Amino acid sequence: MDLDHHNFELTELMERIRTSDHRLIALQLPEGLKMQALEMMDEIETETSAKVVLAADPCYGACDLVHDKMKNMGVEMVAHMGHSQMNIESGMPTLFINVTYDGDPELTPVIPFLENHLAMAKNRILDQQKTNELSTEDAQEKFLDAVGRLSPLTGTKLGLVGAIQHLHLLPEFQVRLEKAGYDVVIPLGGARLSFPGQVLGCNYSGDQDDIGHYLFLGSGDFHPIGLVLHTGKPLAMLDPYSGEAKEMSLLSVERILRQRFGLIMACDNAQVFGILIGEKPGQMRRTLALRMKRMLEKHGKKGYLMALEHVSPELIDFYPVDAFVNTACPRIAIDDAVRYKKPLLTPFELEVVLGEKQWELGYQFDEIP
Ligand code: SF4
Numbered sequence: 525m526d527l528d529h530h531n532f533e534l535t536e537l538m539e540r541i542r543t544s545d546h547r548l549i550a551l552q553l554p555e556g557l558k559m560q561a562l563e564m565m566d567e568i569e570t571e572t573s574a575k576v577v578l579a580a581d582p583c584y585g586a587c588d589l590v591h592d593k594m595k596n597m598g599v600e601m602v603a604h605m606g607h608s609q610m611n612i613e614s615g616m617p618t619l620f621i622n623v624t625y626d627g628d629p630e631l632t633p634v635i636p637f638l639e640n641h642l643a644m645a646k647n648r649i650l651d652q653q654k655t656n657e658l659s660t661e662d663a664q665e666k667f668l669d670a671v672g673r674l675s676p677l678t679g680t681k682l683g684l685v686g687a688i689q690h691l692h693l694l695p696e697f698q699v700r701l702e703k704a705g706y707d708v709v710i711p712l713g714g715a716r717l718s719f720p721g722q723v724l725g726c727n728y729s730g731d732q733d734d735i736g737h738y739l740f741l742g743s744g745d746f747h748p749i750g751l752v753l754h755t756g757k758p759l760a761m762l763d764p765y766s767g768e769a770k771e772m773s774l775l776s777v778e779r780i781l782r783q784r785f786g787l788i789m790a791c792d793n794a795q796v797f798g799i800l801i802g803e804k805p806g807q808m809r810r811t812l813a814l815r816m817k818r819m820l821e822k823h824g825k826k827g828y829l830m831a832l833e834h835v836s837p838e839l840i841d842f843y844p845v846d847a848f849v850n851t852a853c854p855r856i857a858i859d860d861a862v863r864y865k866k867p868l869l870t871p872f873e874l875e876v877v878l879g880e881k882q883w884e885l886g887y888q889f890d891e892i893p
Pocket residue numbers: 584585586587588724725726727806807852853854855892
């Protein structure tokens with residue numbers, strides 16, 4: 525990560541520490557910023573009278589806020605950096621600190637992808653009109669979106685989204701893209717998201733039926749994979765760090781879907797399941813886990829509820845179960861599947877195993893609302 529061009533907004537934090545006369549605060553950073561942690565701790569301790577304790581456990585999102593354990597340590601406030609507030613309560617006063625990146629990439633490299641994707645969206649609308657005359661099965665054969673759903677598409681707008689450190693670029697990019705002839709919308713998501721155009725690895729709730737394709741400002745495949753699995757729509761990516769453009773290839777999505785189907789098939793005769801419940805405040809889906817347990821029992825199978833803070837192979841692989849269903853971070857099953865000896869399913873995939881949902885009607889991404 526290019527740390528020289530990141531802006532860490534520490535002024536508000538130091539002001540808050542001074543006015544509240546805090547003595548001990550916790551600093552929580554995403555993995556990519558941890559190299560800067562000690563420098564920031566020095567700055568805060570020099571500029572204020574507070575001492576700083578680093579929350580050194582892994583942190584991958586605002587779902588993972590420092591909670592009661594730090595309260596027991598005497599921490600009065602948590603400074604959480606690089607993620608935005610979610611619809612969760614951690615039980616600790618928390619200040620969210622923005623981190624922005626000042627790179628401003630050229631639009632030109634991404635235009636060929638956008639042109640191609642706009643044409644795909646237009647074709648999909650035409651196909652949709654034709655499939656109104658087909659049976660559902662025949663229409664499904666045509667795989668109307670990238671994950672095989674007959675989901676409605678009412679327009680061909682370009683959805684403009686980004687990773688949190690690049691969201692400040694979106695209004696300016698909207699203007700540039702509109703000048704280039706695109707009908708652009710910056711989607712507004714649900715309560716788990718704080719800003720227009722924001723996406724998380726587990727939440728793409730801003731998607732709307734009149735968006736035909738997407739442009740993502742950010743780096744890496746993490747958000748793009750989730751966005752395509754959730755929406756089934758073509759996605760171009762423009763990386764503000766390198767200025768490079770590419771697309772989320774449909775082959776990659778197909779590869780993931782094939783892997784998911786393989787795991788579902790591998791659970792055909794599974795009788796005993798471990799049902800994972802995340803203990804992190806923004807990953808805890810107790811009701812969903814209990815629903816999975818009841819569903820397994822209805823089908824004559826056994827489900828053991830297992831609560832844990834971090835999900836990892838060494839913490840679960842040894843249990844004498846046939847497979848796991850994960851109700852914690854949805855991306856663990858999708859992104860880390862190969863690290864586990866036993867199949868690790870999402871709740872939707874378990875429903876397919878049990879015949880409650882049909883794979884043939886398309887893939888359903890496991891979103892946390
Ligand atoms: S994708 Fe996972 S780690 Fe990221 S915010 Fe969602 S639950 Fe948290």
